[in-house]
Amino acid sequence: MSNHEHQESAHKPLQRKEMSRRQFLSYTLGGTTAFMMGGAVLPMVRFAVDPLLEKKTEGTFVKVVEESKITTDPQEFKFQIHQVDGWYVSDPELSAWVSKDANNKIFALSPICKHLGCTIAWNAKGKDEYDCPCHDARYTKDGKNITVAPNPLDEYEVKIENGFVYLGPVKPNSRVG
Numbered sequence: 001m002s003n004h005e006h007q008e009s010a011h012k013p014l015q016r017k018e019m020s021r022r023q024f025l026s027y028t029l030g031g032t033t034a035f036m037m038g039g040a041v042l043p044m045v046r047f048a049v050d051p052l053l054e055k056k057t058e059g060t061f062v063k064v065v066e067e068s069k070i071t072t073d074p075q076e077f078k079f080q081i082h083q084v085d086g087w088y089v090s091d092p093e094l095s096a097w098v099s100k101d102a103n104n105k106i107f108a109l110s111p112i113c114k115h116l117g118c119t120i121a122w123n124a125k126g127k128d129e130y131d132c133p134c135h136d137a138r139y140t141k142d143g144k145n146i147t148v149a150p151n152p153l154d155e156y157e158v159k160i161e162n163g164f165v166y167l168g169p170v171k172p173n174s175r176v177g
Ligand code: FES
Pocket: 113, 114, 115, 116, 117, 118, 132, 133, 134, 135, 136, 137, 148, 149
């Protein structure tokens, strides 16, 4: 073996060794980076997506008043709901006009006028109707629109449990055709 050949053969394995070390490093660093990115990104993705997957508070009922306090004359009751809408959590105060019908069935109307959204009140003008102060819409005790508003007042879902009235989500008026 000449001196030159010896150098060649000694050089080749060295080159292969360097390449494999470089590859090893790039795989290792690449893998570590990917792992770290995964560790950082996955929680972010979870954070971003979780609230959207979370069940909303729709369908939950809030205890509002003792059943015994409800008469055939509508009364206004205020209550708070816990609301989760994506990332936005709030506890808005709502109000409902609650009364009994001729069959002693308790029902609750939303105070939001179906004309342009002002707040109605019972018997504000002494006519045994719901009146809206904005453009004079009027509704019957069942929430049926008499003038101005195009639709009846919405209703809350009502549940009676252990002597208390619970109010749930708002639904279209089921009392008037
Ligand atoms: S908003 Fe009620 S009448 Fe216009």
